[in-house]
Amino acid sequence: MPALALLSAAFVVAFEQFVQWRYGPAGIVGLLLLTVGLKANNSAVSSTGAVVLALLVLRTTL
Known part of the structure; x- marks a missing residue:
C-alpha cells in the first residue's frame, strides 16, 4: 500500500510539472479548479x- 501511494504521488507531481511546463500558470489554475471541483x-x-484546460489545449493546437 505505501508503494502505491508513493507511485501515485510521483505521478501527480510529474503531471503537474508537465502541465506547468506546457501551459504555464493558467494550466495550473485550470488543473487546480478541476481537482478542487471534483473533490468537493x-x-x-x-x-x-x-x-x-480545454481552451489552453485548443489554443496550442490551432
Missing part, C-alpha cells in the same frame, strides 16, 4: 477548470 463535488468549479 462542485460541478461549477470542475466545469470551469475543464473549460480552462
